[in-house]
Amino acid sequence: MSAGQVARLVGVEPAARPYYRALADAVRRLIMDGQIPVRVRMPAERHLAETLKVSRTTVTSAYDLLRERGYLESRQGSGSWTALPDPATTADNPWLSTDGDGLIQLHAAAPPAPSALADAMAQAVADLPRYGMGNGYDPMGLPTLRERIAARYTVRGVATRPEQILVTAGAQHAVQLVLGLLVGAGDPVVVESPTYPHAIDVARHRGARIVPVGISHEGWQPDAVAGAMRQSGARLAYLMPDFQNPTGALMEDPVRVAVAGAARRADTLLLADESWSELVLDEVPHTSPLAAFDTDSRVISVGSASKLWWGGLRIGWIRATAGLARRLASFRASVDLASPVLEQLVVARLFDRLEETRAERRRTLRASRDALVAGLREHLPEWTYELPRGGGTLWVRLDRGGSTPLAEAAASHGVRLAPGPWFGLGGTLEGYLRLPFTQPPQVLADAIARVRAARDHGPLGPPRPSDSLIAMV
Structure with missing residues (x-):
């Protein structure tokens, strides 16, 4: 594909930050949607940088991220070709993401440390x-x-x-x-x-x-x-x-x-x-x-x-x-x-101190579960779920669309999600989404509002980190 073709397809807003990640996410979505076919040669980094009017380092970083995720394969002297990753082995596995990417980590059901x-x-x-x-x-x-x-x-x-x-x-x-x-x-x-x-x-x-x-x-x-x-x-x-x-x-x-x-x-x-x-x-x-x-x-x-x-x-x-x-x-x-x-x-x-910690977890997880449910009732009342009596996750059935494109859109709104197919075989469970309630209530309230925006409006440039994005650990 030419640099001009790729530039027209990605449509990344110039203000998106970090731009290289937004560019990589846009290319990945296009590959998954079939708009950029697999085994197609991508434009040289220099040519795409000139067309997008960004630095070559920015495009290099985007290509590096796509290679890491398994969506590009490169060979010295032969260029870079689009690919599909093996979900069992690729580094394109958001379980491996860290808080350092600036997103609310709603993909991992991991509570913070207790007071003990x-x-x-x-x-x-x-x-x-x-x-x-x-x-x-x-x-x-x-x-x-x-x-x-x-x-x-x-x-x-x-x-x-x-x-x-x-x-x-x-x-x-x-x-x-x-x-x-x-x-x-x-x-x-x-x-x-x-x-x-x-x-x-x-x-x-x-x-x-x-x-x-x-x-x-x-x-x-x-x-x-x-x-x-x-x-x-x-x-x-x-x-x-x-x-x-x-x-x-x-x-x-x-x-x-x-x-x-x-x-x-x-x-x-x-x-x-x-x-x-x-x-x-x-x-x-x-x-x-x-x-x-x-x-x-x-x-x-x-x-x-x-x-x-x-x-x-x-x-x-x-x-x-x-x-x-x-x-x-x-x-x-x-x-x-x-x-x-x-x-x-x-x-x-x-x-x-096991019983002490169990009591603390009951208090904190109940409060977070209540906040998550309140957010869903306010912003996404069409989604259905059963309230679990323990653990740390809601298994939510979506009213429309698929959870994988929703997760792609949510990342552009500052939230990392765990779509249903992660938890099944052969691409099944697309109509489901796992939402953990192991984050503090205020973080969950912010996250659900962002997920609603992602569902309604699709991908945008990543928002600037806010206090709620930083105070998640």
């Missing part, structure tokens, strides 16, 4: 010298942390010994270890649809055959889950029974009993991701961990410090049989040797 964190860190630093005599590597995790995790499972209704706990670098690392050890190329793996996107990524990287089973706000249909496991011959099923991400659904005990029984009959392992289990916001029926209904050691549980406490700690865990926990610890040696000692000590201290 500072004290726990200070206590952990004081504890640290006692651990300095050793080499610092404990592939299973520090005994003091494993004891607290095991004790928490026991309180929740599943008798657990510390030997059954493996400490990991977050829940994602735990999922990766379990699938890496137990799932091979071509093995069927059942996943919910929608589900946690990074679990899909792990299964894809293992070469597994992914078998989706649909769920909704109302939760799981035991017959559908059982049928998916039986008909596929699934080696493993990945489920989120506690305030499922993104729907917020809670699996009640009779369904847990049915799912565990179906897995037993189908000879399927169950990987239960309990990352949100501690974040109960309203009165809910009592539920026991899925492992409480396990009669033959086929339920593997995954937990995390990220949602209750803070994602920056990067501490998670696996609960399994003692033998499987040791096998997983040996397997992790190909990736890393152990979790950081200081962070483990911090989480151990935080377990001593």
Whole structure:
């Protein structure tokens, strides 16, 4: 394509800031819309800069960003050609974005640190010298942390010994270890649809055959889950029974009993991701961990410090049989040797203040959930959703249009969104959008007003950062 053709198509306002990002976003939208075909040679940076009347550095930065996102491929001496990224591997994955891009980060369901964190860190630093005599590597995790995790499972209704706990670098690392050890190329793996996107990524990287089973706000249909496991011959099923991400659904005990029984009959392992289990916001029926209904050691549980406490700690865990926990610890040696000692000590201290943090999360997340719902009622009353009784996300059904173009438009209005297809397979769920309520209420109110403007008016140049855009961490 000539520089003139591209310049006419992108239509970037001269006042857009940063201009290179607006230019890259415009080119990406044109590729996704089919207005710039794939495998077409783009104009040279110098020619496009002259046509747009901007510096060559600006166009170079835009091309660099497109290459990073997977929408351009360049070869020395041959120029740059448009491409489509592989969603499982490309850096064009907004999960990787940081607050530094000046957008309200409404794509990530990650709460800020609780008030107890500072004290726990200070206590952990004081504890640290006692651990300095050793080499610092404990592939299973520090005994003091494993004891607290095991004790928490026991309180929740599943008798657990510390030997059954493996400490990991977050829940994602735990999922990766379990699938890496137990799932091979071509093995069927059942996943919910929608589900946690990074679990899909792990299964894809293992070469597994992914078998989706649909769920909704109302939760799981035991017959559908059982049928998916039986008909596929699934080696493993990945489920989120506690305030499922993104729907917020809670699996009640009779369904847990049915799912565990179906897995037993189908000879399927169950990987239960309990990352949100501690974040109960309203009165809910009592539920026991899925492992409480396990009669033959086929339920593997995954937990995390990220949602209750803070994602920056990067501490998670696996609960399994003692033998499987040791096998997983040996397997992790190909990736890393152990979790950081200081962070483990911090989480151990935080377990001593668990109920205090749960109460704080209930107050703050309820306030944020209320603000998000109020914003939707005011600005986007046509959108529908069920109010979750825990967790941190709304799963919203749009009244019209698709969530992917909406996310593109919202980025130009200062908000980064998580469109529905991120949480499904093969481009499904375009009519849905995940909205987390883990940001402060005032940020959410601002964000929803911007999303309404994006829906009604489409892409604009990115707004100047405001106080609400900066004070998000």
